[in-house]
Amino acid sequence: MEDYKFLFKVVLIGNSGVGKTCLVRRFTQGVFPKGQGATIGVDFMIKTLEIENSTGQSENVKLQIWDTAGQERFRSITQSYYRSAHALILVYDISCQPTFDALSDWIREIQEYANPKVLKILVGNKTDRDDREIPVRVGEEFAKAHDMYFLETSSKQGENVEKLFYEIAAELIEQARRQKGGLSRTHHSSVTNLGMKSNISNFQSNCCSGSGSNNN
Amino acid sequence: MDDLPKEFDLIVIGTGFQESVIAAATSRVGKTVLHIDQNEFYGGFWASFNLENFMTHLNRDTGDKKCKIRNVSQEWFEFTEEKSEINGWNKEKIISEGRRFNIDLIPKLNYCNGKLVELLISSNICRYTEFRAVDKVLTVLNGKIDVVPGSRADIFTKKNVSIIEKRLLMKFITQCVEYKREENNESFKEESFDFPDDGKFIDLMKQQKLTDNLIHYILYAMCMANTETTFKEGLEAIRTYLTSIGRYGNTPYLFPMFGCGEIPQCFCRLCAVFGGVYWLGQKINDIQLINDESGNELVKMNFGNEEISAKKLVCGLDSNFIDLNQNPFEYISRAVIITSSPLGGSTVNSDMDGGGVVLLYYPVEGKSDGITMIQLAHYTSCISKGLYLIHLSTTCQNGAKSDLQPFVETFLRHDHDAETEDDTKPTILFSTYFEIPSSIKGHDYVSQQNGPIYSCSGAFSELDYDESIRQSRLLYSKMYPNDEFLPKAPEPEEIIIGDDDDDREGNVNLGVLADLVPENKEDTDKVLEKEDMNKTQ
Structure with missing residues (x-):
C-alpha cells in the first residue's frame, strides 16, 4: 500500500491558451514550460501533498490533476472527462477578454455533466502580464454568482499556484471527513475500476473447483 | 494559434465505437488524426442522452439521410385526477428529473472476461471509466421470472x-x-x-x-x-x-457507469491524449479523392471553412458518406421504458432494493435471437432513485413494436391498479420504440475494403462488443499492417517530459487507482447538502 490517505481527481477546463497545462506543470514539477507540444501522451499528473488536518496531524493526499488533452480547442471535451471529478478548476486569462466571456459556456457544460456537488474554483491566470483586461473584482463577482472559489495565479512566476492546489486538497479532505466513513479511498464493491489488480482472480477458485472465495 | 493543420495521416468522421477505436489506435502509434463528428455530441448511434435530449434526438428532422433512426413512437401513461401518480411519480416529475438520466441508444453489457474489458485493461483506457457489476441475471422459467x-x-x-x-x-x-x-x-x-x-x-x-x-x-x-x-x-x-x-x-457482466455512451468517448480521450484533434458539430461539405505529385491517392475534405487532406479516411455508419448500396445495413428494434417498480416485483427483488443492473434474456420462438432486457436503477447514474430504466433490444424483423411485444405484453402492464396483489408487472409510465441502424451486412465487409476511404459498421446484435472489436482490429490491420494495435498507454510516472533542466523531486507516482466515486452517492450528496446549509447559515 502506498502511503497516502486520500486520492482526489481534479480536472482543469477553460479556453485554449489560458495556461491550464502550465498551471499543472508549475505545480507538479515546479517548472514553467517554455514551449508547447511536449505533453503528448500525458493524461494527468500526480502530486502527493502533506496537509495538516484540523487536529494538527499531517496527512498525505494524492492529487490526480487531469488536463483537457486539447479537446477544448473546438469545444469537444468528452463528457466522461467531467465524471467523478472531485474538484473542477475553470481557468481564464486575465489579459484576454474572450477567455472570460467564454466562462458561461463552460458553466453550462459543468452543469450538464459534472456532479452537482463538485468543488468549483475559478482561476484568473497570468497575473504577471501587464495588459490586464479583467479587473480582479469582475472575476470575484463572477465566481460568487456561480458558487465558486476564486483565485488569481501566475504560472510563470509561481504566484498562488501552490496555494490553489493546497486549498483544494484541504477543502476536499474536509468534505470527505463529513461523509460517513470519512475516507475517499475505501474500496467498495458497487463500482468497479478495471485497473485494480486485486479484482482479478481465477474463476476456478470460486466457481467450479470449489473454494468459493468470492462468495463469502 | 488555433490554425488547424492542413494535413493529417487520418481523418475519422463519426464518433461511434468502431470509429473511436480506430482513431485511438492510429493516434496511439504516433500518427496524426483529425476526428470529427457532424453531430454536436459524441457517439453517433452509440450515444447516451438525458431524457430531454433523447427525445429531441429521436424526433429530430434528419432530412433525406438514408441511414437513420426510424419508426419512432412514444407514449406516456395517462395520469388522471384519480390516478395522478404511481409510486410518487408522474409525467412532470419524471421530466423534471430527466436531466440526470443517461439513456443509451444501444445498451450493452460487458463480459468481465470479454474482449472489451481485456482491451480496456491492455491499453490502459480503463482509467477513463468505471463499471458496475450486474447485480442479477433473470430468466423466465415456466412463465415466471426467476433468478x-x-x-x-x-x-x-x-x-x-x-x-x-x-x-x-x-x-x-x-x-x-x-x-x-x-x-x-x-x-x-x-x-x-x-x-x-x-x-x-x-x-x-x-x-x-x-x-x-x-x-x-x-x-x-x-x-x-x-x-x-x-x-x-x-x-x-x-x-x-x-x-x-x-x-x-x-x-459475469459489467455495465459502464453513466451509460454505454461513455465507452466510445474513452477511446476518443486516449486519441486526444496522443495528439488527436477533436471537432464536433461541423458540417462536411465535400469529400474527394485526389492524387499528390507522386501519384499517391489522398483524401480531400471540405468542412466548415477548412480544407484538409489526409492519407486515409474512415467513415462511421451515420456519417452519410458510406455507400449504402455497397454496404447494406441492418436494424435493431429498441424499446426504452420507464417504470417506478422493478421487473418481477417483490418475488425476485426481496434481497435488494433493485438499485442495480439486471439482465434477462427472453428467447422468442422462431427467431434466432431473443429479446435482451437490461434494467437499470439509480446506482448506475442512468436514472433517478425510485425509477427503473428498462431497455429492450432484438434484431429488427417486423418493426420495433411488434418484435418486442412478446416481452412487453407478458411482463409489463399499461394500466395501474394499486389494489392488485400481483406486483410482478410494473406499470409503464413512459415508453418509446424505435429502430436503429446496426451492423453492415456480411461479416467480410472489412476485408473487401482497400482504402483510402474505409467504412465502419454500427453495433452488432451481440450483448458485448466482441464482434465490434474484432472488426476494428481487422480494419486497423488493413489500414496499418505494420503497427501495433493499442499498446498499453504509459503510466504518468513513465513519461519523461521534454524540458531540459527541470528538477523533479519524484512526486509523480501512481499506484493502484482508488475508486473515485463515493459508495453511496445519495448519502454523500445529502451530507454535502447539509454542509452547504451550515455554510450559508
Whole structure:
C-alpha cells in the first residue's frame, strides 16, 4: 500500500491558451514550460501533498490533476472527462477578454455533466502580464454568482499556484471527513475500476473447483 | 494559434465505437488524426442522452439521410385526477428529473472476461471509466421470472434445484471447462463428452441427462443461446460465462457507469491524449479523392471553412458518406421504458432494493435471437432513485413494436391498479420504440475494403462488443499492417517530459487507482447538502 490517505481527481477546463497545462506543470514539477507540444501522451499528473488536518496531524493526499488533452480547442471535451471529478478548476486569462466571456459556456457544460456537488474554483491566470483586461473584482463577482472559489495565479512566476492546489486538497479532505466513513479511498464493491489488480482472480477458485472465495 | 493543420495521416468522421477505436489506435502509434463528428455530441448511434435530449434526438428532422433512426413512437401513461401518480411519480416529475438520466441508444453489457474489458485493461483506457457489476441475471422459467443461480453458492442455496440436479450441473460445467478437442489422453477422453462439434448443444445436455430446469438455465440464461446452437458455440458461450463470473462480481457482466455512451468517448480521450484533434458539430461539405505529385491517392475534405487532406479516411455508419448500396445495413428494434417498480416485483427483488443492473434474456420462438432486457436503477447514474430504466433490444424483423411485444405484453402492464396483489408487472409510465441502424451486412465487409476511404459498421446484435472489436482490429490491420494495435498507454510516472533542466523531486507516482466515486452517492450528496446549509447559515 502506498502511503497516502486520500486520492482526489481534479480536472482543469477553460479556453485554449489560458495556461491550464502550465498551471499543472508549475505545480507538479515546479517548472514553467517554455514551449508547447511536449505533453503528448500525458493524461494527468500526480502530486502527493502533506496537509495538516484540523487536529494538527499531517496527512498525505494524492492529487490526480487531469488536463483537457486539447479537446477544448473546438469545444469537444468528452463528457466522461467531467465524471467523478472531485474538484473542477475553470481557468481564464486575465489579459484576454474572450477567455472570460467564454466562462458561461463552460458553466453550462459543468452543469450538464459534472456532479452537482463538485468543488468549483475559478482561476484568473497570468497575473504577471501587464495588459490586464479583467479587473480582479469582475472575476470575484463572477465566481460568487456561480458558487465558486476564486483565485488569481501566475504560472510563470509561481504566484498562488501552490496555494490553489493546497486549498483544494484541504477543502476536499474536509468534505470527505463529513461523509460517513470519512475516507475517499475505501474500496467498495458497487463500482468497479478495471485497473485494480486485486479484482482479478481465477474463476476456478470460486466457481467450479470449489473454494468459493468470492462468495463469502 | 488555433490554425488547424492542413494535413493529417487520418481523418475519422463519426464518433461511434468502431470509429473511436480506430482513431485511438492510429493516434496511439504516433500518427496524426483529425476526428470529427457532424453531430454536436459524441457517439453517433452509440450515444447516451438525458431524457430531454433523447427525445429531441429521436424526433429530430434528419432530412433525406438514408441511414437513420426510424419508426419512432412514444407514449406516456395517462395520469388522471384519480390516478395522478404511481409510486410518487408522474409525467412532470419524471421530466423534471430527466436531466440526470443517461439513456443509451444501444445498451450493452460487458463480459468481465470479454474482449472489451481485456482491451480496456491492455491499453490502459480503463482509467477513463468505471463499471458496475450486474447485480442479477433473470430468466423466465415456466412463465415466471426467476433468478438464475450464478455462483456456486447461488446454485446450492437455490430451493427449486434438487441435490441431484446440483451435482449434475456442477459435473457438466466442469466438463465444459476441461473439455479439449485436441486432447490425446485416453483416460481423459473417457471422462469427457463424446459428441460431434456441429451437433446441437441442447442434444448434448439431454445426452448428459440434464433436467429441463438445468437445460433452461444453461441454454437461455448462461449461454443466451437457442435450440439451434451447436455444441461448439454452446461450449464457447458457457466458457465465456464461467471465466467471467466472480471476476468483479457475482454475475459475469459489467455495465459502464453513466451509460454505454461513455465507452466510445474513452477511446476518443486516449486519441486526444496522443495528439488527436477533436471537432464536433461541423458540417462536411465535400469529400474527394485526389492524387499528390507522386501519384499517391489522398483524401480531400471540405468542412466548415477548412480544407484538409489526409492519407486515409474512415467513415462511421451515420456519417452519410458510406455507400449504402455497397454496404447494406441492418436494424435493431429498441424499446426504452420507464417504470417506478422493478421487473418481477417483490418475488425476485426481496434481497435488494433493485438499485442495480439486471439482465434477462427472453428467447422468442422462431427467431434466432431473443429479446435482451437490461434494467437499470439509480446506482448506475442512468436514472433517478425510485425509477427503473428498462431497455429492450432484438434484431429488427417486423418493426420495433411488434418484435418486442412478446416481452412487453407478458411482463409489463399499461394500466395501474394499486389494489392488485400481483406486483410482478410494473406499470409503464413512459415508453418509446424505435429502430436503429446496426451492423453492415456480411461479416467480410472489412476485408473487401482497400482504402483510402474505409467504412465502419454500427453495433452488432451481440450483448458485448466482441464482434465490434474484432472488426476494428481487422480494419486497423488493413489500414496499418505494420503497427501495433493499442499498446498499453504509459503510466504518468513513465513519461519523461521534454524540458531540459527541470528538477523533479519524484512526486509523480501512481499506484493502484482508488475508486473515485463515493459508495453511496445519495448519502454523500445529502451530507454535502447539509454542509452547504451550515455554510450559508
